[in-house]
Amino acid sequence: MDFGWQGVSLRVPADWSLGKVDGNYKSGYARLDDSEIVRAEVEWREAPPGSARRLPIPDLVDRYLEKLNKKAAKTGTEFSVQRRSKFLKDKRWLEGSDYETFTWEADFRAYNLARACGTCGRIILVRVLEPKHDSDPALAEEVFRSLNDHGTDGRIFWCIYGMSFWTPEELTLSTHGLKSGNIQLTFEMKGHICKVQRLSMAQVLLKETSLKEWYPSFFKKELRDFDYTLREESVKDHNGLRMEGGPRSRWRQLLRPLPFVNPRPRQYADSYIWHCEESNKICVVDHLYRKKGERGHLSLALTDAYACHQKKTEADSRGHDELATGQERTAEVGEER
Ligand SMILES: [Zn+2]
Ligand SMILES: [Zn+2]
Incomplete structure (x- = not known):
């Protein structure tokens, strides 16, 4: 299963x-996490500015372990560290980057990789945790080897609970909601807001209604400031909709009891909505923009780069079937910020 974030x-x-x-x-x-314990943690930090490309990774590991030692001492946990431990069989992929591998043992064994990326300079600390009695460095190595810490061709990869898409790197994540059954990520750049959303249990949501009837009632609040058109259109070979909207005329807005001091911004909308039957999801990609001429193709680009279901022809389709059943798990993930 892929994980992708920032x-x-x-x-x-x-x-x-x-x-x-x-x-x-x-x-x-x-x-x-797996169903019982924490299995992996990843921390990232931007490269320091300026020409200081040679980063003191060992110093960073020193500081990190110092903190960990203090924590362990406080709780009386037995704690041992091995610096520069040699659990990786193949280190060729790390060539050209400053890194250190180390392990520590407390209640479980932790395999760590601290690295400054040779390409972008980003500093990453990845940790794979394993039960002491059942510890396999090969698994940690596999996870480490899959690590990618920067975008590709100006695009950033996102993947959570099997929902995966790419965003242009100019877009910055502003808020996210990772509730089970309703995942939404909102991105912004000057004058533009994009929202990528996935709703689970589409079959239930659309039980006695069509997508075209369901959409305006489910998104009533979001749509209230727009004069919009909605038409049926095939999206990614699925039954879908295209919504195009502009700001409602001022006089109509005046009829609503809104606080005048802070009127909602007048904006335009360009959205794709589709029902992916294969994954039983409803997917929504919104692009809101302030200036009429600035629509561009952002919502189409985001929709194109969104993988709503796994193609059956993929060689590793078995793994993805497992993944599909895992998607419905309840997410105890951070609230919207
Ligand atoms: Zn990088
Ligand atoms: Zn699909």
Whole structure:
């Protein structure tokens, strides 16, 4: 299963899913859990500015372990560290980057990789945790090897609970909601807001209604400031809709009891909505923009780069079937920020 967030991505076993995520592009943290324990953690930090490309990774590890030692002492946990431990069989992929591998043992064994990316300079600390009695460095190595810490061709990869898409790197994540059954990520750049959303249990939502009837009633609040058109259109070979909207005329807005001091921004909307039967999801991509001439093709680009279901022809389709059943798990993930 893939995990991708703020340009950091990892491939992990199918039963590891996102438990916590925090921070932003500059620095952040994510945790992946299986049904019992924390299995992986990843921390990232932007490269320091200026020409200081040679980064003191060992110093960073010193500081990190110091903190960990203090924590362990407080709780009386037995704690041992091995610096520069040699659990990786193949280190060729790390060539050209400053890095250190180390392990520590407390209640479980933790395999760590601290690295400054040779390409973008981003500093990453990845940790894979394993029960002491059942510890396999090969699994940690596999996870480490899948690590990618920067965008590709100006695009950032996102993947959570099997929902995966790419965004242009000019867009910055502003808020996210990772409730089970309703995942939404909102991105912004000057004058533009994009929202990518996925609703589970489409079959239930559309039980006695059509997508075209369901959409305006479900998104009534979001649509109230728009004069819009809605038409049926095939989206990614699925039954879908295209919504195009502009600001409602001022006089009509005046009829509503809105606080005048802070009127809602007048904006335009360009959205794709589709029902992916294969994954039983409803997907929505919105692009809101302030100036009439600035629509461009952002919503189409986001829709094109959104993988709503796994193609059956893929060689590893078995793994993805497992993944599909894992998607409905309840997410105890960070609230909207
Ligand atoms: Zn990088
Ligand atoms: Zn689909």
